[in-house]
Amino acid sequence: MQAILYARVSTADQTLAHQRTQAEKAGFIIDQVIADEGVSGVSVPFADRPQASRLFDILRAGDVLVCRWVDRLGRDYDDVKNTINALMNKGIVVKTVINGFTFDGATKDPIQKAVRDSLIAFMAATAQAQAEATKAAQRAGIDHAKASADADTRYPGRKPSYSRSQLDHVVAALAGPSPSVSTIARDSGLTRQTVLRIRDDLAGAEAALARWGL
Incomplete structure (x- = not known):
């Protein structure tokens, strides 16, 4: 199992080092960082980002994808929701640094x-x-x-x-x-x-x- 941090850097002030440090301070042990630099999170869908699309080839069932918050995973409501669901369907666990949420497809209980x-x-x-x-x-x-x-x-x-x-x-x-x-x-x-x-x-x-x- 590996933990990959996905970072999107769209401005000069958004550094990879800052996002990794923030994740590690929250208790995550990061094995690898995948980042899209100079990519707008508002106009470019997740699957169209060069490095984001690689995640679906790199990640395997049981792996953990760490991101600062869910806004890193899509440009709008449908994109974010569909991205998380696609990752969960592959058995990948999605965790956020902000608020510490965990999303996975492990549960079969309909209420959960x-x-x-x-x-x-x-x-x-x-x-x-x-x-x-x-x-x-x-x-x-x-x-x-x-x-x-x-x-x-x-x-x-x-x-x-x-x-x-x-x-x-x-x-x-x-x-x-x-x-x-x-x-x-x-x-x-x-x-x-x-x-x-x-x-x-x-x-x-x-x-x-x-x-x-x-």
Whole structure:
């Protein structure tokens, strides 16, 4: 049995090292890392990503696929749900670093299967909703930056205390069930106050990154 970490890196701030460190801090022992770099998780389906498609050839029944969260496994609700189901049908166990969820096809009990499938559907829908909210916030941040371009050039404000990858981590974690601000702060390496500011003003957080070109 092997544990493979799948990472998708779409920006300069999302490093493979960060995602592996985060997984290992959560207790995972990673045997191999498979990563798609420079690939959008919003526009490119999981099966169309060069390295993601390799996973179906590499992974065997009983292996564990680790990912930061379910949003790594698809571009929208249907893609995420279908990807997880395809992996489970091969006997592969899917585990997430954020929230520590485990999905496998071992159970034959219809009630347990219904609960599992409902949770997968909920998380897939949450992933799509979070992606759409992030895109909306990014547009709002860019519009805000453009509208005040002169002022931002003269005084762009204090440089954000978070990176793009940290912001993405916070947004994904906040979208999960029963998010703990303290846990999110610890896992992302940010202060509770920073996490709370991001939670309460995502558009402003995106605007701050845009003003600094991050």
